[in-house]
Amino acid sequence: MYMDKNGDLATGYDILNVILLPDGTRNYEVVGHYNPHAPPGQDFVIDEKVIIWESYFTQKPPQFRCNPSCHPGYRKLPKEGKPICCYDCIPCAEGEISNQTDMDTCITCPDDEWPNQKRDACIPKVVTFLSFEEPLGIALTSISMFFFLITAVILGIFIHHRDTPIVRANNQYLSYILLISLMLCFLCSLIFIGHPQEVNCILRQTTFGITFSITLSSILAKTITVVMAFQATKPGSNLRKWMGSRVSVSIVLCFSLLQTVLCLAWLFTAPPFPHLNMKSLTGTILIECNEGSIVAFYCVLCYLGFMAGISFSVAFLARNLPDSFNEAKYITFSMLVFCSVWISFIPTYLSTKGKYMVAVEIFAILASSGGILSCIFLPKCYIILLRPERNNRKELRKL
Structure with a gap:
């Protein structure tokens, strides 16, 4: 691994699947890769279909969290003293939304928009003034x-x-x-x-x-x-x-x-x-x-x-x-x-x-x-x- 002065990876790497063979040996198959210099959305690529899981797993792929996913409108809040995969799902704060599953932070709506009731999308604010029609x-x-x-x-x-x-x-x-x-x-x-x-x-x-x-x-x-x-009206008055x-x-x-x-x-x-x-x-x-x-x-x-x-x-x-x-x-x-x-x-x-x-x-x-x-x-x-x-x-x- 090669890291820059900030401690970040300077080069990409392959993601390997470790396969235990019946004779006790191990085999490594490339199932994906990570490239920090690739455009967003293409930096992390993995093919889940070619991954081989151990036979004793009750769920394939295995559950990698302590609780179900946080739906849109909620964000993850890590539990103190628990592994990072354990967290609570809390609603986004007023004026914020989350439009994806398991978001770590919510997104603030623009000034002229406001979250909908589910807080998973921003909608235009209602414009009001005292009109002649109301x-x-x-x-x-x-x-x-x-x-x-x-x-x-x-x-x-x-x-x-x-x-x-x-x-x-x-x-x-x-x-x-x-x-x-x-x-x-x-x-x-x-x-x-x-x-x-x-x-x-x-x-x-x-x-x-x-x-x-x-x-x-x-x-x-x-x-x-x-x-x-x-x-x-008084006698001698000069106010007349x-x-x-x-x-x-x-x-x-x-x-x-x-x-x-x-x-x-x-x-x-x-x-x-x-x-x-x-x-x-x-x-x-x-x-x-x-x-x-x-x-x-x-x-x-x-x-x-x-x-x-x-x-x-x-x-x-x-x-x-x-x-x-x-x-x-x-x-x-x-x-x-x-x-x-x-x-x-x-x-x-x-x-x-x-x-x-x-x-x-x-x-x-x-x-x-x-x-x-x-x-x-x-x-x-x-x-x-x-x-x-x-x-x-x-x-x-x-x-």
Whole structure:
């Protein structure tokens, strides 16, 4: 035998069958050979048909292991303190397969594949995302369109009755801006549904952040208008000159512009992008939008929370002011709903994965927008449509 410096055979050798003849002599027959330089599969060759076994063997060829073969899907685990031919058969680990008998190690499947139930072959992983065709996507789309249409109808009612006291109370133009921004909020939830691509990944959070900032800044402007209107009625007050619509619109533009700058900085530094998540769920590829910068994402949410907190605080302090139609009280209720939804959103969002994480955010958008719409505008619509006799200055002061 000739071995190299690593202790491996440098040349091939023949495999001999020792035959004991009746006269006590031995004969050697070549039944195969081993060539380390041959291509894989041809390095070890043996012809089992020409092997002559001893007559006293009960099994020909004799059993060369302590236990039956390990089937595909299993691998050999040598028994401690036993000969090498004695081993246990254990299933392949998660994400691995064995497609031959008596394999020493299992094979790891590629990232986009997963073992079948028998773990003897790799099969493609299931690709999943929140689509418009599945029941969850259909339900969320239907709810979003329903609220959009309801908001559009309320906007039409307010425009049609724009000269009535209940619409003109507390700046009717702010009501128009608020209703239009709510319509955009309901529509922006649709961007979260469907196959994630670069465009809708970029538009998802930024559109949501900007439209909600317009909504909350409009509510904040409404709240400030309530306080200023009460203070302006006091003798000698200089706030009358600040009661025009320019101040309210300036508040909306200022707070919305800050959120827009924040979103633009997010897009220019670390924009969201589509991502194939192969690790979160077993046997599943999650097509999702990576937020790019998780810090920027939570900064957008915190800014919305900051505006909601200011609006809630001011409206709560002004809830008992003798304002027409008591606008501050309804703003307080709407902000209470808004804050409750988004405070519960964060732990729920972090504890879900895949399309259900997207569904949680859509639900938060719809629930908070619907809460604002219901608390602020439904009481007014009730009086406009069902109690028109109360839609006058004298009756509104009693509310």
